[in-house]
Amino acid sequence: MAAAVESATKELNQQIGLSTDGSQFLTFNLGEELYGVDILLVQEIKGYTTVTKIPNTPPHIKGVLNLRGTIVPIIELRTKFGMPMIDHTMFTVIVVVVVKEKIMGLVVDSVSDVLNIEKKDIQTSPQFGAKVDVSFLSGIGKSGNKLVALLDLNRLLSDAEMHAGDAALAA
Amino acid sequence: MSSDFAQFQEAFFEEAAEHLAVVEDGLLQLEQHPADLDLLNKIFRSAHSIKGTAGMFGFNAVAQFTHKMETLLDLLRNGQKAVSPSIADLLLTSTDCLKTLIESAKTGVTVDNNTVQRLTAELATASASDAQPAVVGSVKTETASSQRSSGTQTYRIAWTPPDWLFQRGLDPLQFMKELRSLGDLTQITLDASRLPNLSEIDPEKCYLSWEMQLSTAKDVKIIEAVFDFVREDSVLTIEEREALSVKCEMAESGNEMRFTNDERRPDDGSPKPLGEILVESGAVTPAELDQALAQQKRVGEILVEQKTVTPQQLEQALQKQRQQESTTTSKKADTASIRVDTAKIDKLINLVGELVITQSMLSDLGSRFEMSHLPVLLERMAELERNTREIQERVMSIRMLPIGTAFSRFPRLVRDLAAKAGKKIQLILSGEDTELDKTVIESIGDPLTHLVRNSADHGLEPPEERLDNNKQEIGTIRLNAFHQGGNIYITVEDDGRGLNRERIVAKAIKKGLISENEKLTDDQIWPLIFRPGFSTAEQVTDVSGRGVGMDVVKRNIEGLGGAVSIKTTPGHGTIFTLKLPLTLAIIEGMTVRVGQETYIVPLLSILESIQPKPGAVKTVVGKGEVIDVRGTYLPVVRMYEVFALQPEITTPTEAILLILETEGERVAVMVDEILGQQQVVIKSMEQNFRKVDGIAGATILGDGTVGFILDVRGLLEIARHGTSAAVAA
Numbered sequence: 046m047a048a049a050v051e052s053a054t055k056e057l058n059q060q061i062g063l064s065t066d067g068s069q070f071l072t073f074n075l076g077e078e079l080y081g082v083d084i085l086l087v088q089e090i091k092g093y094t095t096v097t098k099i100p101n102t103p104p105h106i107k108g109v110l111n112l113r114g115t116i117v118p119i120i121e122l123r124t125k126f127g128m129p130m131i132d133h134t135m136f137t138v139i140v141v142v143v144v145k146e147k148i149m150g151l152v153v154d155s156v157s158d159v160l161n162i163e164k165k166d167i168q169t170s171p172q173f174g175a176k177v178d179v180s181f182l183s184g185i186g187k188s189g190n191k192l193v194a195l196l197d198l199n200r201l202l203s204d205a206e207m208h209a210g211d212a213a214l215a216a
Numbered sequence: 217m218s219s220d221f222a223q224f225q226e227a228f229f230e231e232a233a234e235h236l237a238v239v240e241d242g243l244l245q246l247e248q249h250p251a252d253l254d255l256l257n258k259i260f261r262s263a264h265s266i267k268g269t270a271g272m273f274g275f276n277a278v279a280q281f282t283h284k285m286e287t288l289l290d291l292l293r294n295g296q297k298a299v300s301p302s303i304a305d306l307l308l309t310s311t312d313c314l315k316t317l318i319e320s321a322k323t324g325v326t327v328d329n330n331t332v333q334r335l336t337a338e339l340a341t342a343s344a345s346d347a348q349p350a351v352v353g354s355v356k357t358e359t360a361s362s363q364r365s366s367g368t369q370t371y372r373i374a375w376t377p378p379d380w381l382f383q384r385g386l387d388p389l390q391f392m393k394e395l396r397s398l399g400d401l402t403q404i405t406l407d408a409s410r411l412p413n414l415s416e417i418d419p420e421k422c423y424l425s426w427e428m429q430l431s432t433a434k435d436v437k438i439i440e441a442v443f444d445f446v447r448e449d450s451v452l453t454i455e456e457r458e459a460l461s462v463k464c465e466m467a468e469s470g471n472e473m474r475f476t477n478d479e480r481r482p483d484d485g486s487p488k489p490l491g492e493i494l495v496e497s498g499a500v501t502p503a504e505l506d507q508a509l510a511q512q513k514r515v516g517e518i519l520v521e522q523k524t525v526t527p528q529q530l531e532q533a534l535q536k537q538r539q540q541e542s543t544t545t546s547k548k549a550d551t552a553s554i555r556v557d558t559a560k561i562d563k564l565i566n567l568v569g570e571l572v573i574t575q576s577m578l579s580d581l582g583s584r585f586e587m588s589h590l591p592v593l594l595e596r597m598a599e600l601e602r603n604t605r606e607i608q609e610r611v612m613s614i615r616m617l618p619i620g621t622a623f624s625r626f627p628r629l630v631r632d633l634a635a636k637a638g639k640k641i642q643l644i645l646s647g648e649d650t651e652l653d654k655t656v657i658e659s660i661g662d663p664l665t666h667l668v669r670n671s672a673d674h675g676l677e678p679p680e681e682r683l684d685n686n687k688q689e690i691g692t693i694r695l696n697a698f699h700q701g702g703n704i705y706i707t708v709e710d711d712g713r714g715l716n717r718e719r720i721v722a723k724a725i726k727k728g729l730i731s732e733n734e735k736l737t738d739d740q741i742w743p744l745i746f747r748p749g750f751s752t753a754e755q756v757t758d759v760s761g762r763g764v765g766m767d768v769v770k771r772n773i774e775g776l777g778g779a780v781s782i783k784t785t786p787g788h789g790t791i792f793t794l795k796l797p798l799t800l801a802i803i804e805g806m807t808v809r810v811g812q813e814t815y816i817v818p819l820l821s822i823l824e825s826i827q828p829k830p831g832a833v834k835t836v837v838g839k840g841e842v843i844d845v846r847g848t849y850l851p852v853v854r855m856y857e858v859f860a861l862q863p864e865i866t867t868p869t870e871a872i873l874l875i876l877e878t879e880g881e882r883v884a885v886m887v888d889e890i891l892g893q894q895q896v897v898i899k900s901m902e903q904n905f906r907k908v909d910g911i912a913g914a915t916i917l918g919d920g921t922v923g924f925i926l927d928v929r930g931l932l933e934i935a936r937h938g939t940s941a942a943v944a945a
Contacts, residue, residue, distance in 0.1 A: 097922040098813070099908055100859030101934070109905070109914060109922045116914045116922060118905040147904045 070160050070186065072193055073140060073153040075122055080153075081160065081186060081193040086142045090156055093137040110150060112141065119150040120202070144198045160193065162186040167195065225322075228269050230553065232278075232318050235262040237624055240311050243304060244627050250299035260289045266314070275321040278314065280402060281332065284339040285310050287400070291343055306342060308628075310335050344368060344433075368399070368433050371454050376425035378449030383420050386446065392428070394442045399432025425451070455502070554654060556614050564610045571603045612801070613651070619697045619706070620648030622657045626668055630693060633672040640679055640690040641672055647697035652704045655800050659776055660706070663769040667708040667792050668693060670766070675712035675790055685787065687711070703778075704796045711789040715782070720744055742782040743880075746770040774879070776800065777820065801898055805925065807891040807917075808874070810855050811862040814917060815887070816896050816925045823875045823882070825890060833868040843868075843884050845875060853935045854886045858910065864888045878928040885931065898925060910934050 070081035071090075096108030096119045105124035110117045119139060123130055136155035141148060170182040183197035242259035249255065263286050270278035285307065291297045313335050320327045373395070377388060395401050410423045417423075430439065436454055443452055494500045500508075520527055578596050581589060623645050634641040676682075676691035683689055694709040717738070724730045724744045744750060748767040773780050778796035797803070797820075805816035806825075826845070833843045833852060841852035852873065856863035865871045865888050873884040896915040899922075901908055912927035 095921070097914075097924070099905075099924075100861065100911070101909060109901070111916045111920055111922050114899070114916065116899045116901060116904060149904060 068162065070162055070193065070195065071140065072157040072160055072191075073138075074155050074157055075126065075153055076128055079157060079191055079193050080122075081162070081195045082140070082142060082151075082198055083195075084159060086144060086198055088141045088143050088148065091139050091141060091150075093133050093139055093152065107152060110139070112148065112150075115148060117141065117148050117150050119152060121152045123152070123154075125201075142198055142202075144202045147202075149202055160186075160188045160191075162188050162193065162195075170194075225273055226553070228273050229318065229322050230555075231269065232266050235266045236311060236315055236318070238262040239266075240308070240628055241624065243308050243311065244631060246299055247301065247304045247631075250304075253293070256289065256293045256299075260286065260293055263289055266318075270318075270321075275318070277327075277332070278317045278321055281310070281314055281317055281336060283400070283402075284336050284343070285314065288339050288343040297342075303342060306335075306338055310339060340368070340431075368431050369456055370429060370431045371436070371439060371456055372427070372429055373439070373455075374425070374427045374451075374453045375443065376451040377422050377446055379421045379423070380449070381422040381446065388422070388424070388426070391442060391446075392426075395428070395430055395439070398434050398439065398442070399430050402429050402431070404428040554615065554617075560610065560614055564607070564614075567603065567607050567610060571600075571607060574600050574603055612653075615654050615801070616651040616798075617654050617657055618648060619650045619652055619657060619704075620645075622661050622664060623648055623695055623697075625661070625665070626695060629665065629668060630672060633669065637673060638678065639672070639676055641676060642690050642692050644692060644694045645696075646694070650697040650699060650704060652796065652798055653800055656704075656776055656796055656798075659772060660794070660796065663772045663794070664695075664706070664708065666766065666769045668695070671708060671710035671712065671790070671792075675710040675714075677713050681713075699798075704798060706794040706796065707791055708794075709789065709791040714786040714788055714790055715742060715745070715784040716786070717741060723750065742784065745782075746780070777803070777818070802895050803898060803925070804893070805896045805915075806874070806893050807923070808872070808887040809889045809891055810859070810887050811864055813859075813861055814891065814921075814923045815855070816915060816923055817874060817876070817885075818912070818925065818928070819893065821876045821878055821928045823877050825872055825874045826884075827871070828868050828873055830869050841868075843873060845884070848882075850875065850882050850884045851935075852884045852886060853931065855931070856886075858931055858934050876928045878932065881932070883928075883932055885928075896923075896925065 069084040071084045071087050072079050072081045074080075091112075094110065096110050098108040099106060099118075105121050107119040107121045107124075110119050121130075131154070133152075134154075137152065138156055139150040139152055140156065141150050143149075166187040167184045168187075169184050170179045171185070173179060181197050181201035183195045183200075186193040186195050239259050239262045242255050242262070246252065246255055246259070263282055267279050267282035267286055270276075270282060288297075288303070288307065292299055292303070297303070313331055316327050317332065319325070375391075377386075381388065392401065392404065405427045407425045407427065408423070410425070411417070412423065432439070436456070439454055440447075440452070443450060495502055495505055520530055574596060578593075578600065581593055581596060585593070626645070627643055630641050630643040633639075671693050676693070677685070677687075679689045682691065692711050694707070696707045696709070698705055720741055721730070721736070724741075724747075725732050727747075727750065729744060729747055729750075730736065746766050746769070750766065770780050773794055773796070776796055777800070778794060781793045781795070782790065783793070784790040803816075804819040806819055806822055808815050808817055828843055833841055834849075835841050841854075842849040843852050852868065854863075854866075855861070856866075868886060871886045871888060872890055873886055874890075875882060875884055877883075898913045899915055901911065901914050908924075910927055910930040910933075912925045912930070914922050914924055917923040
């Protein structure tokens with residue numbers, strides 16, 4: 046009896062988007078690829094607006110934005126991942142995330158969905174050697190037939206070039 | 217500990233700091249006017265408040281130490297003792313000690329127990345009824361044992377009242393009050409272990425018993441007499457325990473818990489020490505336990521005795537331990553809060569009310585707008601602007617505090633410095649009501665201290681020298697603060713010997729800062745003392761003379777966007793003037809455009825802006841550009857090159873050159889156009905990103921986009937050396 050209730054609850058939870066085991070991810074597109082970030086880190090999603098470029102910063106640091114009085118740095122994920130740039134469209138959005146109490150914006154092609162991915166469906170990211178840097182992926186998730194590359198924002202955004210001195214920038 | 221409680225604690229520390237300031241200030245004044253009863257009352261009240269709240273929060277060490285001070289203050293207040301210099305001195309030192317105790321309660325850093333103990337004993341001696349004020353100075357070196365000589369005994373009183381106590385309408389509190397009237401009642405512990413479960417409780421019965429400690433000069437019989445009414449059924453033991461009193465003091469300051477096993481602690485959930493249990497069960501007497509404990513040693517001592525470690529190694533290890541303690545505790549976040557005058561808040565609320573009205577009038581106007589309403593609209597807009605500006609000013613003023621808080625530490629400092637150097641110094645403060653930003657006040661404390669120390673130590677001559685020079689024996693240091701043209705000026709002035717031009721020049725040549733045949737004006741020479749490592753003091757005292765200080769002063773002040781200047785007359789004294797911005801949050805800036813980008817240049821650093829005539833810009837070594845500004849060649853920095861921007865104009869004659877000054881250096885910075893002048897609110901870049909070279913901060917421009925505030929110094933650095941970032945980009 047108890048088991049039946051449990052499985053029923055679980056099913057219901059999944060239907061209403063609550064995950065019992067695992068977590069929820071906001072997914073977005075970059076080209077043909079699907080990426081996901083832990084939804085708890087997402088503060089808001091806003092349309093793309095022009096940003097103020099910061100002088101002498103790496104190209105993937107798009108600039109800064111005034112988010113209700115707070116200066117928020119904006120990162121172009123395409124450039125960060127070495128993908129070719131495309132023109133911004135009406136779907137281009139900025140995903141505003143909070144990592145270690147710092148607010149940052151990520152420019153992505155479009156947002157896709159909020160997905161429940163259970164722990165068992167997440168595998169560690171494959172290694173490609175020096176050719177492809179996957180250090181900022183926390184794993185690869187499976188949702189239906191979709192493959193979602195899960196971003197480790199802590200690593201992606203707290204790396205040396207964001208906060209450390211300029212010495213690290215040159216590297 | 218719940219966060220609510222922590223919040224109250226925060227309030228306690230703030231309040232305690234205020235009270236301490238009052239006590240210290242009062243004591244300093246008391247030295248001048250020893251018979252001022254109002255002053256004594258004021259000091260007493262503050263001390264009493266500290267004691268009361270400290271006790272409430274369970275900072276027993278603080279409460280008990282303050283109590284000792286209070287006892288002495290009370291005697292002074294009642295005229296039973298006269299304020300002597302030695303008593304004032306003792307009280308001042310005790311205030312310092314209290315400060316450390318409170319600090320330790322806040323951060324958890326351990327306190328030097330010996331000082332606490334020594335002062336406690338001294339205070340006790342000074343307050344002892346038969347000790348005359350004159351003796352106080354001489355008993356300084358005595359320890360707590362002096363309590364005995366002054367006739368005070370400490371008794372441990374264990375009292376289990378009869379269970380009919382309440383039935384006869386007796387209140388145990390009354391007994392304790394009576395005991396307190398006999399002497400110093402401390403360490404009252406309630407034993408509620410006999411309380412039965414609620415279901416079995418008889419509300420009319422007394423299940424409680426107490427243990428307390430009484431320091432009194434009175435006889436045991438008198439103590440016993442207190443309990444006369446309940447004597448028949450009470451279990452009452454009164455033991456003399458003066459031998460233990462020293463240890464008790466130690467326990468109070470919370471450091472030597474190991475040695476205090478015989479001490480009842482407030483029930484903090486930890487099991488009782490073994491010794492205590494043994495005593496309770498009657499297996500050993502307190503005296504025996506005491507003996508045993510006296511033999512107990514610390515691990516370090518045992519190791520040293522066994523020659524496993526040397527005393528030096530031990531000392532090092534202990535130091536390390538202390539460091540670790542202090543680093544772990546100092547990590548506790550120090551939340552800042554501010555006390556605001558209610559009048560300021562009321563005013564603000566009124567203004568916000570007006571703002572809401574203006575806004576509703578505007579939206580009303582907007583909903584049924586016709587061109588004929590335009591004048592009304594413009595009028596309303598003007599009103600809105602007025603309102604907004606006033607609100608901004610008011611909000612800023614909330615952060616404004618009178619500078620007196622920064623000045624308040626100096627009377628004490630000067631008093632101590634004078635005593636140490638054997639000089640006679642009077643300090644005159646003025647303009648304490650001048651208001652400036654809290655952050656500025658907090659950051660000018662140290663530079664001001666350096667300047668005052670410098671004046672007291674180097675500036676002012678010893679009394680004999682002053683008399684020889686036909687000056688008053690007493691040297692004067694003046695601290696003044698005033699507003700002028702959007703800035704705050706603080707002057708530190710002394711009537712001492714003034715700066716010695718020859719000595720500074722000689723030292724500068726020796727240090728290689730200037731060459732021997734350089735002809736320098738006074739204005740060029742005085743700033744030399746702000747160079748790192750520059751000190752002309754013939755001997756290094758522990759006060760100043762190490763050459764650190766003046767450069768720190770300059771750096772700190774400039775870090776706040778201010779400037780230091782010196783005026784000195786040989787034989788007549790020196791005036792240091794600090795010029796500081798009113799606030800750090802808003803700066804006056806010039807908005808300039810380079811290509812598509814808008815930058816804000818701090819107005820303070822702009823000397824002038826020019827459009828160069830053809831041929832005014834010349835090149836040196838083929839590349840380096842200079843411009844002739846009335847006979848002086850200044851280097852030209854093209855901003856678009858430094859920041860890698862797309863400019864509209866690349867020919868200097870069509871562009872605008874801003875002549876900027878930073879740290880005494882001038883440079884011409886080339887921009888496309890000047891857009892205007894405005895006040896900008898500084899926003900932090902570091903909050904969400906990191907420091908960017910050449911940029912001091914960001915701000916929100918009129919159109920809602922972000923503009924950067926130029927860091928002139930940083931811009932120059934990049935122009936000269938480039939950054940690795942520029943290379944990478």
